Amino acid sequence: MANCIICHLGIIEGLDKYETCPNGHPTHYDCLKEWLVHSSNCPLCREKYSDAVIDKFKEFIEEKEKEQNEFIEQELEQDKVKKIKVVADQVAFLKFVETIEELIEIEEYEYALSRLELHDEYPIVTPKGQQILFLKGKINYLRGRFDLAINFLFKLVKAKFNFPEGFLLLGKSYEALGLKDKAQWAFERVK
Ligand SMILES: [Zn+2]
Ligand SMILES: [Zn+2]
Incomplete structure (x- = not known):
């Protein structure tokens, strides 16, 4: 029984779905799925996985990348809104102080x-x-x-x-x- 090089748990032949890199390093199918979102190289020997292997996960990888990009965009958007609020609050306060100064003047x-x-x-x-x-x-x-x-x-x-x-x-x-x-x-x- 070989061990998955990502999670280090055993791969049971005939029961667990698995893949290997060109140098024969085994990973569980689901472990590799997550890994390929970050890199197309074997985590152990850095050899690139074959196109045949990568193609099997293509849809999943694209979906994940899309999700990540959406998340980043959302964060940026929230950041922008926060900054605008801070500036708007500052401007409102300065205007308020100006009004008070004018009242003092008269x-x-x-x-x-x-x-x-x-x-x-x-x-x-x-x-x-x-x-x-x-x-x-x-x-x-x-x-x-x-x-x-x-x-x-x-x-x-x-x-x-x-x-x-x-x-x-x-x-x-x-x-x-x-x-x-x-x-x-x-x-x-x-x-
Ligand atoms: Zn695994
Ligand atoms: Zn390898």
Whole structure:
């Protein structure tokens, strides 16, 4: 009894269907079927299988290749959709920030804040979450609510130390409340 060179199990003469490479290395019929999808050479001696052998599996190989290509295309498609979503989300966010800046420009502070409240979904560790915090701090500073401004801006610089604009407004807010030491501490961190 010979052993299949792919699965190493026995090939029972007269019971198992099998094939051999030109150098006589035996494989189960079903083992070879899967192997030929990847290579037309014997896994042991690298000799190419005869056309007669390969032809027997032709249909199966073509079917498998088609399946693989479809799978790859599907993956690529999903990847593309994901990337488009990320870009679309980024563009929407930038537009939103622009709207808020415009509202600040015309001193519509309450309305700007109410719009910002609708965007609490971004975690504080993300750039978007930090941008929202900064805008909330900035608006409160501009409308003279220095205590609230400090609240937001302190949270911001704690989450992202490298945020000079945040420290600047934080310092100005402390200053407005007469907290000179704290203002100094914040200003020192504006780089
Ligand atoms: Zn086998
Ligand atoms: Zn061989």
